Amino acid sequence: MATLRIPTPMRGFTGNQAEVAAPGATVGEVLKNLDARHPGIGGRVFDERGAVRRYVNVFLNDEDIRALNGLDTPVKDADRITLIPAMAGG
Template sequence: MATVRIPTPLRKYTEGKEEVDIAGANVGQLLDNLDAKHGGIGERIRDPKGAVRRFVNIFVGDEDIRFLDGLETPVKDGDEVSIIPAIAGGL
């Protein structure tokens, strides 16, 4: 199982938990399992075609999956996966 760090805006789907343990051989499977366990969170992370939404960044350890294998990025037991919504703004 991997530990998935949940950002504050999505914690309503995980009963307020900051971290949840989820199994999956790769990021795509992990996200499928996350949504199966915590219904509704998946549509906030992925678009209707299954791609990670533009404003969501996912990291396995310190590596952004966009620079790895995307949803096919392998996940091992003990890995930390972080879901980070993009922040925009300015003066």
């Protein structure tokens, strides 16, 4: 199982846990399993087409998945996925 780091604004879905585990062979599978275990978080991560929302950054072991294979990026048990909502401001 991969470990996911959950940002503070999304922790309401995970019982205020900063880290949770979810199984999956790819980043996409892990994120879908995260939503199955913690209903509602998927709506904050995925858009209506099933793509990662543009204001959410997803990192696999400090690498942006957009620079890898996106949601199809393979995941190993010891991997860490970090969700980071983009900051807005001006």
